[in-house]
Structure formats: C-alpha cells, structure tokens
Amino acid sequence: MDEKKDQNLEAPTILVTGGTGGIGFQIARTLVSCGARLTVTGRDAARGIAASRELSCLGHPVRFVQADLSDQKGTLELAKIVLETHSRLDVLVNNVGGVWNRRETTADGLEKILAVNHVHPFLLSEALFQLLHSSSGKVIHLSTGYHLLVRVGPKDWLQQRWDSGMNVYGRAKLISLLAGRALCQRWAREGVVIQFADPGLAKTPLTQAMDATYFPWYGRWLFPAVHWVQNRLPLSWAGRQAAALALDRNDRRPGLYALPGGLRLPAFSSVGDRSRGQLFLRLTLEEWITPESQRILAALSQR
Numbered sequence: 001m002d003e004k005k006d007q008n009l010e011a012p013t014i015l016v017t018g019g020t021g022g023i024g025f026q027i028a029r030t031l032v033s034c035g036a037r038l039t040v041t042g043r044d045a046a047r048g049i050a051a052s053r054e055l056s057c058l059g060h061p062v063r064f065v066q067a068d069l070s071d072q073k074g075t076l077e078l079a080k081i082v083l084e085t086h087s088r089l090d091v092l093v094n095n096v097g098g099v100w101n102r103r104e105t106t107a108d109g110l111e112k113i114l115a116v117n118h119v120h121p122f123l124l125s126e127a128l129f130q131l132l133h134s135s136s137g138k139v140i141h142l143s144t145g146y147h148l149l150v151r152v153g154p155k156d157w158l159q160q161r162w163d164s165g166m167n168v169y170g171r172a173k174l175i176s177l178l179a180g181r182a183l184c185q186r187w188a189r190e191g192v193v194i195q196f197a198d199p200g201l202a203k204t205p206l207t208q209a210m211d212a213t214y215f216p217w218y219g220r221w222l223f224p225a226v227h228w229v230q231n232r233l234p235l236s237w238a239g240r241q242a243a244a245l246a247l248d249r250n251d252r253r254p255g256l257y258a259l260p261g262g263l264r265l266p267a268f269s270s271v272g273d274r275s276r277g278q279l280f281l282r283l284t285l286e287e288w289i290t291p292e293s294q295r296i297l298a299a300l301s302q303r
Ligand SMILES: NC(=O)c1ccc[n+]([C@@H]2O[C@H](COP(=O)([O-])OP(=O)(O)OC[C@H]3O[C@@H](n4cnc5c(N)ncnc54)[C@H](OP(=O)(O)O)[C@@H]3O)[C@@H](O)[C@H]2O)c1
Pocket: 017, 018, 019, 020, 021, 022, 023, 024, 041, 042, 043, 044, 045, 047, 048, 067, 068, 069, 070, 094, 095, 096, 097, 098, 116, 142, 143, 144, 145, 198, 199, 200, 201, 202, 203, 204, 205, 206, 207, 230
C-alpha cells in the first residue's frame, strides 16, 4: 500500500510503533475500527504480517513495517521508510518501551532502558517532525504511573545509577515526560502537539517476561499483587486512552497527560520541572543522540 497514492483526507493517518502486539495492538485495533489509515511496526515479520492481516479485517488495509527500535540506526531506518511512503502523518504513537532486570548497553553506548523508552521515541519524533508539521500532527508517548514513584538525580543524568530495572524504567519515562514537556510549547507553536498516555497495568509480552527481580528489594513483596491485577485487567482497557487521544482532533493541549481512567491532566509547569526538562532536552539532543544519528537526522530533515 502506498499512502501517497491511496489517500483519504478525512481518515487520519497514524503510525503505531509496536502495534503488532501487547498494548500497541489494542491501540491499533481501536484506531483502525474508527476508520484510521494505519501503519504498525514490530521486529518480528511473521507476527507483524499476522497482526496487520487481522487489523485489516476491521477497516482500511493496515501496513506493517519491520523495524527494530532497540538502537538509533533501526529507529532512523523506520523514519526513512515512513518519509518515503507517507505524504501525511496525523499521529505518531510512540508505544514501544521496555524494561530489563540487568544493565544492558545499546549499540550506541547508551543504557538500554533510557534508550528504548526515551531516546529512540524522541529520535523518531524528531525525524518525522516535518511530516507531522505538514499534517498539523500529534505525537503521543506511552508513559507509566511508575514515574511517580522515582526521582531523577545527577547520577541519573549521567546514567550511572542501577538500583532496579523498574526504577530505571520509571526514571526513563519521567525523563521522557520532562524533556517532552520542555519541547512541547515550541512544537505547539509550529503546529505539532506532544501528549502522553498512561495505559495503567496490562498483561503483555513485556509484563509476562517480568518477575520480582525487576523491582527494587523493598518493593518485591508487591510483585504478586501487581501481577495478579495485571493478569485480570482487559488488555483493551490499556489501549483506550492513547487511542482516544490519537483520534481526538480537538484536544491539542501540549504536554497533556491522559490517565488510564480517562482523566486528562494539563502540563505542570513548576520552575524545577521546567529547568530539569531543559537539561534533559539538551542531554537528549546533544549527548544521547549520537553524532552519526544527528547527521542522518539533518539529511532526513532536508528531504
Ligand atoms: N504493560 C503494562 O502493564 C504497561 C504499563 C505502563 C506502561 N506501559 C507502556 O506501554 C507501552 C507498551 O507496553 P507493552 O507492555 O504492550 O509492551 P510489549 O509487550 O513489549 O509490546 C509488544 C509490541 O512491541 C513490539 N516491540 C517490543 N520491543 C520492540 C523493539 N525493541 N523494537 C520494535 N518493536 C518492539 C513487539 O513486536 P516484536 O516483538 O515483533 O518486536 C509488539 O508489537 C510501553 O511503552 C510500556 O512502557 C505498559
């Protein structure tokens, strides 16, 4: 399917990363059922083709793009394919995330949880900015309530602290929120909205791979209860708020945070958060996005 040839301006064109499984698939189901023209991504081709076939039965044909967002190269390759095949993009849903219970480093030399949950979604949004801009588009980042349980200190800015996978994950999502909110007013002036959706708890490939060792020692006793709740909540529930934000053309409040129950919180703007946001924005743009990726980003922006 070539979006450039097959366009219906009434139907929003939406890209959901990791739309072939877990919460992303649920978001994709709702979007395509509501008439969106959809592209979904995932690493596994067989799973991706099966998911896009299933989704296509609900509405417009759904395109699958195989992409590994574990490093900056894979993320920019996805951006390049999207720029070549799409003439508009109304919404980018940055759904792919991840948590591991030991420290790993990406091909770009970054701590992997920070990279996958913050740097790569940020890089994809930057690479697709012109396309989003020409469509007056939105970026929706999947967040987590766990960000409320952690703090980010100087050791985290330097990526030196490993206390548990979940705490590092919570801080990566908090950094995404702070940097995103630092950027969102500027992007909003240029016509692109950045918003956040918290899916709550859900039984997905990500959470099924987890055990108590992912949590800090003082929180491990909570794991069985969290797992119990996670396994009982309907997966469709977890995808609802991100899908609702994606389809909502009227709610363009920059920095908005949608809670799992539907409440939408406007961006907070305390001085501390604003200055930390600027710091994380600078670190992301100048240090965490590699010089090679900066070069590719500049080339993609000139297309
Ligand atoms: N599940 C929860 O309880 C929960 C709670 C709060 C927030 N969240 C957030 O919600 C989002 C989705 O969570 P989830 O639990 O649905 O995750 P998930 O189970 O890992 O999502 C699976 C989907 O993501 C793709 N995927 C996973 N890693 C990828 C990678 N490195 N590159 C490209 N695609 C990848 C999978 O396809 P392939 O395997 O084929 O690549 C599949 O399409 C994440 O941002 C997560 O942090 C989840």
